Amino acid sequence: MNYNHQEKNTFIIFDIETTGLNVETDQIIEFACQVIEDNKIKTEINYLINPDIDIAKDATEKHGITNLDLKDKPKFSEIQKEIFETFNISKNNEQCYILTYNGIRYDFPLLFNEMKRNKVDLVINKSKVIDLLVFIQYHFRNQQSNRLDDVYKMLFDKEPENAHRAI
Numbered sequence: 106m107n108y109n110h111q112e113k114n115t116f117i118i119f120d121i122e123t124t125g126l127n128v129e130t131d132q133i134i135e136f137a138c139q140v141i142e143d144n145k146i147k148t149e150i151n152y153l154i155n156p157d158i159d160i161a162k163d164a165t166e167k168h169g170i171t172n173l174d175l176k177d178k179p180k181f182s183e184i185q186k187e188i189f190e191t192f193n194i195s196k197n198n199e200q201c202y203i204l205t206y207n208g209i210r211y212d213f214p215l216l217f218n219e220m221k222r223n224k225v226d227l228v229i230n231k232s233k234v235i236d237l238l239v240f241i242q243y244h245f246r247n248q249q250s251n252r253l254d255d256v257y258k259m260l261f262d263k264e265p266e267n268a269h270r271a272i
Contacts, residue, residue, distance in 0.1 A: 115194060115201040116141040121212050122168045125161035128214035132156035133181060134170055138191055150187065153178045182223045188216075189225055195233055203229065206253060207238040 122135035134156050140148040153170070155178040165171055195201040205212050213229065220227045241248065241256050248259060257265040 113143055113200060115147075115198055116204055117191065117195060117201065118204045119208075119212070120205065121215060122170060123164065123215055124156050124158055125164050128211060129218060130158075131161075131164075131215065132158055133215060133219050134160060134175055135168070136184070136188060138188075140191060140194065148191065150191065152184050154181050154184065155179060156181070181219055185220060185223050185225055189220070189227055192227060192229060195230055201233060203234045205234065205236055207236065208234065209236045209239065 117138060117140050119136070119138040121133045121137075123131045123133055125131040132154075134154050136150065136152045136154060138148070138150045139146050153175055155175045157180075160170065160172055160175075192203070195203055213234075217227060238251060241251055245256075245259070248256070250256075254265055257263075
């Protein structure tokens with residue numbers, strides 16, 4: 106990856122919340138994303154999504170989203186085109202990078218499976234993905250926990266607000 110801060114770069118920063126932890130069977134219930142170009146937010150997306158399955162109790166305890174909160178929200182199939190088009194920016198853009206936290210092992214597999222269930226083939230240039238969890242694990246090896254809350258406390262010396270919401 107050849108990052109050049111002098112050139113115009115695009116960053117796609119995204120996060121999701123889900124019905125549970127199984128990347129094969131659980132579903133996305135919140136999708137949040139910002140597209141940043143020339144250090145300015147160009148696009149901001151934040152959807153609550155009505156899944157086809159119930160949210161696991163432990164997932165609701167973590168992110169605070171309930172089945173009732175999603176009752177009148179769109180299905181994933183209704184917003185997938187906007188998500189697809191957002192990630193498609195990176196396909197042919199040499200200066201586009203995708204930033205996530207635990208995206209390689211969790212967010213992307215869930216997103217790919219959600220797209221596959223809806224018969225959409227999402228292709229991401231993996232060499233352009235920057236997973237901040239991998240960065241933290243490498244550069245802060247002595248950190249006892251890589252949980253997002255703990256990393257936030259370590260970096261900013263304060264408690265995070267809404268750490269388990271997508272935006």
